Amino acid sequence: MSYGDWTISARKRWLWGLFSALALLALAALAIAALIATIDGNGFALIVLALSLAGAYLCGRACARIPSVSLRIDPEQVTIVGPLRTIHVLAHHAEMFCTELRPTLFGNQPTIVLRYDTYRSIPLWLFTAFSSAARADEQATELNQRAEALNETLAKAKTGTTPSSISA
16 A cells, blocks of 8 residues: 655656766767777776776666656655665654755755654655756745655655545
């Protein structure tokens, strides 16, 4: 019995899928060039080869997992599926969802985090608002409203209210 399932939007899925696929191709090309340079005896190219293969692996993993990025709230646990890993937090350990500014590749971006066990937090990549700094305040307000709705759903899951009485 699930109290809520949230999945990644089609726009974000295509955008990040394309971005990670292009990064994978670029890193694979760099790995091939580094492999050729390593065969020719360049010692530095071995370091570049190792780093580019590691980066290509992470991009390939992200590209494969982006379509399954989601959030699920059950009475027993909160499941957060991200582009690189899946995290399960027991429902009685989950405290609240809130909005924070988190550092990303594009600067500090507003995102929703799940706070649990008093001092720990997990950012929800699903709800990160990637945009310019000029829109950060506007998007933080939108994310605050979504975090409040997530908190209501989490409270209902903890108390055991039937999912049929939850408004969508």
